[in-house]
Amino acid sequence: METQLNSIKTAVYIVGAGPGDPDLLTVKAQKLLSTADVILFADALVPEQILNLCRQDAEIIPSADKTLEEIVALMLERVRSHKSIVRLHSGDPSLYSAVHEQMQMLAEANIPFEVVPGISAFQAAAAKLKVELTVPGLVQTIILTRISGRTEVPPTEELASLAAHQASLCLYLSARHVENAQTKLSEHYSDETPVAICFRLGWPDEKIRVVPLKQMAECTHQENLIRTTLYVISPALLPTNGRSHLYNPEYQHLFRA
Ligand SMILES: C[S@@+](CC[C@H](N)C(=O)[O-])C[C@H]1O[C@@H](n2cnc3c(N)ncnc32)[C@H](O)[C@@H]1O
Structure with a gap:
């Protein structure tokens, strides 16, 4: 054989x-x-x-x-x-x-x-929201994580400790524990930080809501979201003037003298 x-x-x-x-x-x-x-x-x-x-x-x-x-x-x-x-x-x-x-x-x-490979939910979310999750001067890191449920997250990756970075944080598999997630995120992100709640991106019944962090759990319950929901918590969801060096006329690099 x-x-x-x-x-x-x-x-x-x-x-x-x-x-x-x-x-x-x-x-x-x-x-x-x-x-x-x-x-x-x-x-x-x-x-x-x-x-x-x-x-x-x-x-x-x-x-x-x-x-x-x-x-x-x-x-x-x-x-x-x-x-x-x-x-x-x-x-x-x-x-x-x-x-x-x-x-x-x-x-x-x-x-x-x-x-x-395939396109992950966080990439589909950024495309639908028409945002870049890494905006110079604002945020340069993306964290992909989840909250502990039946599958435990190791203590070193505890949500509150990841929130301390105030990065663009993409939270998978967490709608059932949304109150807990909101509480832990609020330890470091301001209550007004935008959260995109993305349900079944790319499915016929897709739903996207953008709310301040303080309404994350309330909105999830109102919309009755339990499964296939991704949260994107990020300062990049706010309108911003950040600009990268790459296409800046005042910046020279290998391919543009
Ligand atoms: C078992 S995980 C699979 C993740 C998948 N491998 C990925 O890369 O997107 C399922 C979780 O991914 C997220 N997810 C997957 N597909 C999604 C979609 N179409 N819309 C929103 N969230 C999605 C949700 O957080 C869901 O609870």
Whole structure:
């Protein structure tokens, strides 16, 4: 079996689906989706509109109700039948996608795989909001994080301590704990700091609200947001005059004397 699998170049593609809008898939993701025999997709997070690109006869398997062991066993079985497999995750697979352990199990089973990046929710949010999250003189750091829930965040990454940087902070997976998040953020950001509450970016029922930090929890409850919500807390959401050196006429660099 091992020799048989080693002779296959790539058997499984772990693909980032982006935030939900099919137009935001990479070209590589589109190609893979339109040719794959089997698509295993995180149905709780990837909208069905993405699957319109798949072959009519492709086998489409939702994964939300499966354990990691079941998912990998399915992959192994399909690889043995010489099927091409796309494992579709929301956004970019490098964050909050539970791919680490999946890749480990694939490697242990000698299944060759490749990872195809996707657009993460924070990038889709910045585009929708028409903001740059790094504005010179204002903010130069982006923090991607979450609050502790059933998955604990290590104490060294505690939200209040990250808030102390007053960076552009993108908060994933935290709508269920929004009061706690607001309290911790308020230790360092002013109550008037803008917060963009972004629900299902790129889905047909997308909702975006921008409110001061002091209304973050209240607005989340009013809109009844529990899942698939990203918060962007950033001074860059305010109108600002900051300007970078790169295209400044008074600044010289390698490509402009
Ligand atoms: C399991 S994580 C997956 C993150 C994903 N890998 C990414 O790069 O965006 C799910 C969380 O990501 C955020 N998220 C993912 N897709 C989103 C979308 N379309 N709109 C708003 N938030 C989204 C939300 O915070 C959600 O709770």
